[in-house]
Amino acid sequence: MSVTPPILEVRNAQVYRRNTQVFNNLNLTLEQGESVAIIGPNGAGKTTLLKLINREIYPVVQPDSHLKLFGEERIKVDILRKKMGTVSFESQIKHDTLANGLEVVVSAFFGSVGIHSHHQVLPQHKAAAIKIMQELGIAHLADRQYLLLSTGQQRRLLLARAMVHNPKVLVLDEPTSGLDLKSAFQLLADIRSLCSKGTTLILVTHHIQEIVPEIGKVIFLKNGEITRQGAKEDLLTDAALSELYDVPIHASERAGYYSAVPNSAPL
Numbered sequence: 583m584s585v586t587p588p589i590l591e592v593r594n595a596q597v598y599r600r601n602t603q604v605f606n607n608l609n610l611t612l613e614q615g616e617s618v619a620i621i622g623p624n625g626a627g628k629t630t631l632l633k634l635i636n637r638e639i640y641p642v643v644q645p646d647s648h649l650k651l652f653g654e655e656r657i658k659v660d661i662l663r664k665k666m667g668t669v670s671f672e673s674q675i676k677h678d679t680l681a682n683g684l685e686v687v688v689s690a691f692f693g694s695v696g697i698h699s700h701h702q703v704l705p706q707h708k709a710a711a712i713k714i715m716q717e718l719g720i721a722h723l724a725d726r727q728y729l730l731l732s733t734g735q736q737r738r739l740l741l742a743r744a745m746v747h748n749p750k751v752l753v754l755d756e757p758t759s760g761l762d763l764k765s766a767f768q769l770l771a772d773i774r775s776l777c778s779k780g781t782t783l784i785l786v787t788h789h790i791q792e793i794v795p796e797i798g799k800v801i802f803l804k805n806g807e808i809t810r811q812g813a814k815e816d817l818l819t820d821a822a823l824s825e826l827y828d829v830p831i832h833a834s835e836r837a838g839y840y841s842a843v844p845n846s847a848p849l
């Protein structure tokens with residue numbers, strides 16, 4: 583019987599960004615099939631954690647420490663890209679390109695932003711891009727110049743780009759930031775439809791309303807430490823969120839979505 587390895591398994595890791603130690607002893611396992619949201623205050627280490635998952639940065643090499651992605655310590659970046667798609671605000675800014683919508687999605691096959699003269703676009707690349715664009719209801723954006731689209735349309739194209747390899751895992755970094763309510767709801771609906779087809783989500787966010795009902799587990803990150811992890815119902819509470827952010831918070835749930843407002847009542 584083959585056991586599915588975790589998406590991420592990191593043990594006793596020390597991680598630096600230049601001279602700043604972000605993690606002193608990071609231990610975390612993210613399982614395939616278990617969608618999670620990672621939340622925490624500014625500077626907690628969320629982006630650094632995502633960069634570890636994307637292989638943009640590495641922990642300090644030391645005995646008794648390892649970081650495995652999909653069960654491998656030395657996974658190649660092109661293999662990783664096929665297993666895991668990413669949508670982030672940063673990737674949106676990087677797409678400063680003359681490419682049209684279809685080219686932006688196809689460019690995932692080259693790990694680039696837009697298509698360049700040395701790229702050989704194959705019929706199967708285009709077919710895969712058109713298929714996912716149709717699934718996400720954005721086939722009409724294929725010929726539109728990316729930079730002239732609204733932020734919401736661009737974000738949906740980046741979601742298609744992240745999913746063109748049909749990865750099992752989708753990493754989302756504040757996916758609805760900068761979107762109006764209609765565009766945000768549309769994107770969340772797109773994400774939910776991917777979940778219903780078996781995609782596992784890793785969501786990093788400040789906005790708890792982005793935690794779609796399909797995400798069952800929440801991880802708290804504060805000052806480079808995982809302070810709590812567990813079921814959403816247990817962690818998205820007034821007391822737990824107030825402690826995480828050091829401010830009185832009132833959380834509520836409706837139709838599977840959570841929201842948070844300032845809490846003026848005494849705790």
Ligand SMILES: Nc1ncnc2c1ncn2[C@@H]1O[C@H](COP(=O)(O)OP(=O)(O)OP(=O)(O)O)[C@@H](O)[C@H]1O
Pocket residue numbers: 599600601602604622623624625626627628629630631
């Ligand atoms: N390029 C860098 N060079 C040096 N230190 C950095 C760098 N990037 C981040 N840091 C530091 O690492 C720590 C963690 O930052 P990180 O960006 O991972 O936090 P975050 O939780 O994503 O914050 P935010 O919610 O504000 O995006 C912070 O103390 C930050 O100042």
